[in-house]
Amino acid sequence: MTNLKRSFFLASFYLAFILILGQTDYAGRPIINFASYFYMATMIAIPATLFFPAISKAPVYFPLLAWAVVYMVILQSIDRMNLTTSIEFSIVVLEFVLLEAGVWIAHQLAVQISYAESLMAALAFGAFPNRVHGIEAESQRIKVELTRSRRYQRPLSLLVIEVEPEIAEVTPPMMKSIQTDLMSRFTFARVSQIIDDLIRQTDLFIKDRRGRHVILCSETNFSSVELLAKRISRTVKDKIGRHASWGSASFPEEALTFDDLLQKASDRLVNGRSFEVSPVLRIDAEK
Secondary structure, three states, rough: OOOHHHHHHHHHHHHHHHHHHHHHHOOOOOOOOOOOOHHHHHHHHHHHHHHHHHHOOOHHHHHHHHHHHHHHHHHHHOOOOOOHHHHHHHHHHHHHHHHHHHHHHHHHHHHHHHHHHHHHHHHHHHHOOOEEEEOOOOOHHHHEEEEHHHHHHOOOEEEEEEEEOOOOOOOOOOHHHHHHHHHHHHHHHHHHHHHHHHOOOEEEEEEEEOOOOOEEEEEOOOHHHHHHHHHHHHHHHHOOOOEEEEEEEEEOOOOOOHHHHHHHHHHHHHOOOOOOOOOOOOOHHOH
């Protein structure tokens, strides 16, 4: 967390420094007359480096090199390379250094934020262990299950579970954002643990790109997966007091690919198909 605080301080200091240099002094002229494209490049480079995972997860020299090239292209396109005075040359060099410094600071901040998020995820998993994996990590097994079901003509069903968000107490915006993020991570881990205790070892338990629980159940038809969904929803309600909506789809009756199954189940989830609390349990044959 110390590194995260340091990165926030550097980012704040950098932005303040840029703004101060661009302000007019008592003579009515800017302290340093930066070009307008420099501000535009900075406004694009910093958020892009900070918020796009593909950029922030790459080594720092990739965005540094990319924005150096962009800056040189801009200089060439506006014919600013033919400088007449040493002052103009110094300003161009300063713009280049400040742009690169901003990209480096944004990248360091993105790395620290990513580390903090992974730390919170690890804490949530440590509190509520489960075997849920990301959808990308299980892509090969998904293909295997679909191929096996298609080849041997066996039923296969997909279930999507979405738990209602918790209503946060009235707090300052920044604290509310942190509180919401922490609660969502721990809630997801707790629900994952509950589901993990209810499904079979042969069921594929994954987290989709929208942060929902997805269960791919082999040898399970549509009616059986509905019984499982009802049991999960009832258990979630009993243990953490939250309502869980669900949607399901079956292969090959309703879809022939995993993406189509997920879309079909998601449509039913969006359409409000959810569980009314009942004591129905999953049949013993599905355990």
